[in-house]
Amino acid sequence: GDSVTQMEGPVTLSEEAFLTINCTYTATGYPSLFWYVQYPGEGLQLLLKATKADDKGSNKGFEATYRKETTSFHLEKGSVQVSDSAVYFCALILTGGFKTIFGAGTRLFVKA
Amino acid sequence: DTAVSQTPKYLVTQMGNDKSIKCEQNLGHDTMYWYKQDSKKFLKIMFSYNNKELIINETVPNRFSPKSPDKAHLNLHINSLELGDSAVYFCASSLRQGALGTEAFFGQGTRLTVV
Numbered sequence: 001g002d003s004v005t006q007m008e009g010p011v012t013l014s015e016e017a018f019l020t021i022n023c024t025y026t027a028t029g030y031p032s033l034f035w036y037v038q039y040p041g042e043g044l045q046l047l048l049k050a051t052k053a054d055d056k057g058s059n060k061g062f063e064a065t066y067r068k069e070t071t072s073f074h075l076e077k078g079s080v081q082v083s084d085s086a087v088y089f090c091a092l093i094l095t096g097g098f099k100t101i102f103g104a105g106t107r108l109f110v111k112a
Numbered sequence: 113d114t115a116v117s118q119t120p121k122y123l124v125t126q127m128g129n130d131k132s133i134k135c136e137q138n139l140g141h142d143t144m145y146w147y148k149q150d151s152k153k154f155l156k157i158m159f160s161y162n163n164k165e166l167i168i169n170e171t172v173p174n175r176f177s178p179k180s181p182d183k184a185h186l187n188l189h190i191n192s193l194e195l196g197d198s199a200v201y202f203c204a205s206s207l208r209q210g211a212l213g214t215e216a217f218f219g220q221g222t223r224l225t226v227v
Contacts, residue, residue: 032213038153043116043202043218051213087153093214098160098167099145100206100216105153 002027006090006103013080014111021075021106023064023090031092033057033066033073034100038087047075047088080110115139118203118219125193126227133188133222135203143167144186145216146178147202155202161186193226200224 007022025031032051036044048057053068062077073090090103118135125131137144146158160168164180175191186203203219 034215036218043220044155044204044216045218046215049213049215089155098162099157099170102155105155107153 002029002031002092002094002097002101004090004092004101004103006088006106008104009087009107010109011106012109012111015082016079017110019075019077019080019084019108021088021090021108023073023075023103025071025073025090025092027071027092027094029094029097031094031097033064034091034093035062035064035073035075036089036091036102038089038105040086044089080108082110082112084108085110116203116205116217116219118201118222120222121220122223122225124225124227127193127195129193130189130191131193131224132190133201133203133224135186135188135219137184137203137205137217139205139207139217141205141207141217142183143206143208144180144183145204145206146186146188147204147218149200149202149221151199159186159188190224193224195226198224198226 003026034049035047037047038044048059050057050066056065087105093100116137143162158172159178161180177189180186200221204216206214206216
């Protein structure tokens with residue numbers, strides 16, 4: 001079945017460190033890919049998305065590239081801030097599909 | 113204006129009780145969802161409605177009954193609450209079911225604690 005696998009957390013980094021959170025997917029069709037972020041006590045909000053192979057989604061200094069050959073959508077940021085501390089979810093939805101499938105989430109802690 | 117709003121934000125209740133969570137979206141979206149998030153942050157879809165019609169029911173116990181009076185509202189009623197129902201429940205909506213790149217918009221969540 002369709003699924004998303006992302007690296008287990010928590011990930012703990014110092015401020016200004018480089019961030020990578022790995023995400024791979026399995027899909028029977030051709031999915032759109034997303035990263036959502038959940039700050040403490042809040043709902044999920046869209047961070048970035050990509051809808052076709054080699055597309056790069058970007059927002060707030062975060063980037064992810066849709067790699068069809070490796071079925072991956074890794075999240076990166078060059079210099080994290082304390083305010084980036086949150087849980088990050090990789091997700092997919094199939095075109096014509098009826099639900100978004102989420103990975104297990106990766107908690108990020110950034111220390112000052 | 114809050115795009116997807118759900119009430120209450122916190123709900124503490126005893127086992128065996130019946131409770132409801134309400135959700136409203138003012139985005140004009142066709143599709144609404146209920147998700148359950150457990151203590152490890154894992155998100156699992158429960159229901160999906162498209163224009164008031166049930167599209168997905170992910171093997172959720174019959175004690176959970178969604179109701180969509182119109183496409184802007186999707187409420188969740190839970191009968192005979194059990195300890196294992198304790199979780200955060202999220203309502204979400206999206207513009208069109210399965211359209212390319214359609215993202216979901218989430219409410220703030222309802223933290224349900226069954227004691």
